[in-house]
Amino acid sequence: MPLPYSEKVLEYFKHPKNVGKIENPDAKAKEGSPACGDMVTLYLKVDEKTKRITDIKFESFGCASNIATGSIITELAKGKTLEEAKKITWNDAAKELGGLPPVKVHCSVLAVDVLRAAIEDYEERHGLIKERVKTTKEIVFKRLKHVMNPLVGLDIVKTNIVKDIEIEDGTISVMMDVPRDHQFANNIEEEVKERLEHLWDIKKVEVVFEKE
Amino acid sequence: MKRVYLDNAATTLCDKRVVDAMIPFYTDKYAVASSQFSHSPGIESKEALDKARETIANKIGAKLEEVIFTSGATESNNMAIKGVAQANRTKGNHIITSSVEHRSVREAIESLEKEGFRVTKLPVSNEGFISVDDLKESIRKETILVSIQYANQETGTIQDIASIGSVCNEKSVIFHTDAALSFGRLPIDVKKEHIDLLSITAHLIHGPKGVGVLYIRDGIEIVKCMYGGFNEFNKRAGTENIPGIVGFAKAVELIGPEEIKYIKKLKKRLYDGITKRLDAVQLNGTQKESLPTILNLTFRFVEGESVILHLDMKGIAVITGSACFSRSLEPSYVLKAMGLSHEEAHGSIRFSFSRFNTEEEIDYTIDAVYDVVKKLREISPITPNK
Structure with missing residues (x-):
């Protein structure tokens, strides 16, 4: 039996593209943190007039699917305008890579998110961003679409394991439809928190598991 | 391509000499081991079984009837933990273990926890040692079993088994140790180290997969987990895996x-x-x-x-x-x-x-x-x- 990765994933893992740092980047972003596992950083050079990405580089403290996705996403984004690059999805990356094992999807999502975060960073720095909006259920759901259910490799919203969300006094409670002793409970909890804790008007995030 | 296998704590290559020793027990001497009142092939198998048991008993300082063949360390651990807990239920419901045990110990104990047993998981130092003082303090009158590994499967840290054994002995608590990784690597003497139950397996010392031993000290009460006959001193039923057992003993003999x-x-x-x-x-x-x-x-x-x-x-x-x-x-x-x-x-x-x-x-x-x-x-x- 071969490794659970496609040849293309392995090829990009062996010979990653666009790795490294850009000195004086026009924008940069970081997703994940060493404390909770994978971490990836991304740097952009953007043509101010055309808003095209002229150079893009990434660094990864992560596993094979993280490194491979970082490579593919930077290849896809290079030469595109920011608006075009924003539309690159995890699906585009996964398709280019010839698929990823479900359990590994969450590592690769990080590499897609970091591109969006870098574009946002650019927009923020160049005054292209609108006012800060209050966190709503909708926003939370949207963010949770980036948290994967490692069992199937689809996000936790689509797979219906988020039962409900409550937002009160800066606390978000995410009600889950899985028990505490679920194989991936700790992993999901960690990722949910990571996605939501940075929202500007949120102080606390609780993940509530189903009673056994 | 060059192949370098450095995952010997997961399993090892079965030594060719072990395989050679096993083959006749598939192709020629394939009868079940049975009593002296049986047919000659059965007696021949029984002799092979006894000889293998003796080899392993000698290696750990046990008596023959204290060596029970199983399907491996996972079964030995399950049998030891669940068997002792069930048999001593009336005496108490408290079990002490460490936080770094192999999954077969960890999950067997967790299954007992769900049945109502109380469990203390001793922490380890940053080098992976439990503290014998912690152990002493954790033992209470309801404590019936201590299960602490001989050496760790991921880091190799060796616990002070002799001290743990004497603490358990002083307090009259049954002591089980999972020695899957240390057997054949460190000298083990179950009597000197006051070990009441010890789990070992063949495949980590170049023996075959699917065979292990549970040493059960004479007098330790244990509930049978596998029913269906009087095999293994009426402690574990099922046709003995004679080729595997012979291979296990051969693997022990080959440790130079x-x-x-x-x-x-x-x-x-x-x-x-x-x-x-x-x-x-x-x-x-x-x-x-x-x-x-x-x-x-x-x-x-x-x-x-x-x-x-x-x-x-x-x-x-x-x-x-x-x-x-x-x-x-x-x-x-x-x-x-x-x-x-x-x-x-x-x-x-x-x-x-x-x-x-x-x-x-x-x-x-x-x-x-x-x-x-x-x-x-x-x-x-x-x-x-x-």
Whole structure:
């Protein structure tokens, strides 16, 4: 039996593209943190007039699917305008890579998110961003679409394991439809928190598991 | 491609001489072992079984009837823990274990917890040792069983079994130890070390898979887990796996006096070679009281699955405690219990050795590890001063 990765994933893992740092980047972003596992950083050079990405580089403290996705996403984004690059999805990356094992999807999502975060960073720095909006259920759901259910490799919203969300006094409670002793409970909890804790008007995030 | 197998703490190559010893018991002497009132082939099988039992009993200082053949250490651990707990239910409901046990001990005890047993999980130091004083303090009048491993499967840390044994002995608590990784690597004497139950397996010492032993000290009450006959002194039913058992004994006989010295040398060579060429490498476990067969290192700033995939492409088989590698996407609970951060577990690699590894393989591995870690550090955002 071969490794659970496609040849293309392995090829990009062996010979990653666009790795490294850009000195004086026009924008940069970081997703994940060493404390909770994978971490990836991304740097952009953007043509101010055309808003095209002229150079893009990434660094990864992560596993094979993280490194491979970082490579593919930077290849896809290079030469595109920011608006075009924003539309690159995890699906585009996964398709280019010839698929990823479900359990590994969450590592690769990080590499897609970091591109969006870098574009946002650019927009923020160049005054292209609108006012800060209050966190709503909708926003939370949207963010949770980036948290994967490692069992199937689809996000936790689509797979219906988020039962409900409550937002009160800066606390978000995410009600889950899985028990505490679920194989991936700790992993999901960690990722949910990571996605939501940075929202500007949120102080606390609780993940509530189903009673056994 | 060159192949270097350094995952000997998962399983080992079955020695050709072991296989040769087993074959006749498939092709020729295949009768079940039965009493002296049976047919001649059955008696022949019984003799082979007795002889193998004697070899293993001698190796651990046990009596013949204290050696029960099982299907491996996982069954031995389950049988010991569940069997003793059920048999001693009326005496108490408290079990003490450590936080770094193999899954077969950990989950067997968890299953008892669900049935209402109380469990104390002793913490370990950053080198992986439990504290014997902690153990002493944790024993209460309801305590019926202490289950603490002989040596750790990920880091090789060896517990002070003799002291743990005498504490249990003084307090009249039954003591079980999972010695799957240390058997054949360290001298074991169940009487001197006051061990009441001991689990071992053949496949970690170049024997066949699917055969193990549970040593049960004479007089220890245990409930039978496997019903269906009087086999194994009426403690474990089922047709004996005679070829496997014969292979197990042969594997024990083949452990030579020079073997451990040789493996120790390999471990030292790898450790010295790697730490000489790479900085920010941390030893997980301990220098002194550690199995010669296991070396666990963290390469800072890189992720373990990436390291092992690259090493695999160079033909080297090792494993990692990284979350990315585990089925639950959580880092190794052993390393976590030792106080390692997620980040440190992320870059941990376990190398484990056997007598079939060579110095040349170790040198090849040092070069490969150097190349891989260097390459991954170059693309890592957290590597300082690249």
